[in-house]
Amino acid sequence: MCLDLTQQGRKLQDVLLAIGRKESSYFDWRKTDEQFKNAMDAIREMRRRGEKVPLPDFPDFCEKYLGFKLYLHQLQWYDLLEGRTPRDLHPSQTFEQGDPQFLLVNCPPEHGKTITLSISYAVWRLCKDPNVRILFVSKTQEMAKQIMWAIKNRLTHPKYMRLQVDFGPPGGSWKQEADKWSATEVYFGAERDSGEKDPTMRATGLGGQIYGSRLDLCFVDDAVVLSNAHEYEKQIRWL
Numbered sequence: 001m002c003l004d005l006t007q008q009g010r011k012l013q014d015v016l017l018a019i020g021r022k023e024s025s026y027f028d029w030r031k032t033d034e035q036f037k038n039a040m041d042a043i044r045e046m047r048r049r050g051e052k053v054p055l056p057d058f059p060d061f062c063e064k065y066l067g068f069k070l071y072l073h074q075l076q077w078y079d080l081l082e083g084r085t086p087r088d089l090h091p092s093q094t095f096e097q098g099d100p101q102f103l104l105v106n107c108p109p110e111h112g113k114t115i116t117l118s119i120s121y122a123v124w125r126l127c128k129d130p131n132v133r134i135l136f137v138s139k140t141q142e143m144a145k146q147i148m149w150a151i152k153n154r155l156t157h158p159k160y161m162r163l164q165v166d167f168g169p170p171g172g173s174w175k176q177e178a179d180k181w182s183a184t185e186v187y188f189g190a191e192r193d194s195g196e197k198d199p200t201m202r203a204t205g206l207g208g209q210i211y212g213s214r215l216d217l218c219f220v221d222d223a224v225v226l227s228n229a230h231e232y233e234k235q236i237r238w239l
Contacts, residue, residue: 002026003036003158004173006043039161053166058124065163066120066154074116077105081121118219119150125217126151126200127167130188135210136203137220139228144203145183147221151201152186207238 076086138144180187206223
């Protein structure tokens, strides 16, 4: 609460009064909680400078703001997303150029498909352009909602305060400034200037209703599994 109110631009005395704590508590938190201290310093520094931080390239963004480094195979995915030939191809790898609007990532479990693409790349694109329109598709809407929850967590959790301070809306947090912030749909508010009627993010199950929606990105994540693979003709028509 202290961080949220400070990020909204309120003075320290007003923040402490609002949460019913004394100034001594604030200094105790700074001494005992390194994460709180760093987040508070970051907020105050941004308010002091009053300038927008340049968005780093996706690999640097992941390392600096999300806490993990991309491996070579993940960097190759990023190259393809950005319209480049994948870097450092291994002799066992073959690259054949297909439709640049589509990228199929097919690799074993625990290779970081969801965390790298559906979650982290989506967060990077949201920071890059709040007008972007993203659809998340999985086998069921409940599964797609889990991906959206992970993204919303990175936009609100104190662990990612540096990201929120550097790229969040001027008036406060993404959640507080959003016109809608539900489990299945998010509409960014003041920071979105396109006037589009379509949501910033939406979650649906494979085969769900999306007619009339305009999209910039669509992530289809674990939508076809053993239990529904026999419906491939219906699935490919929908896709």
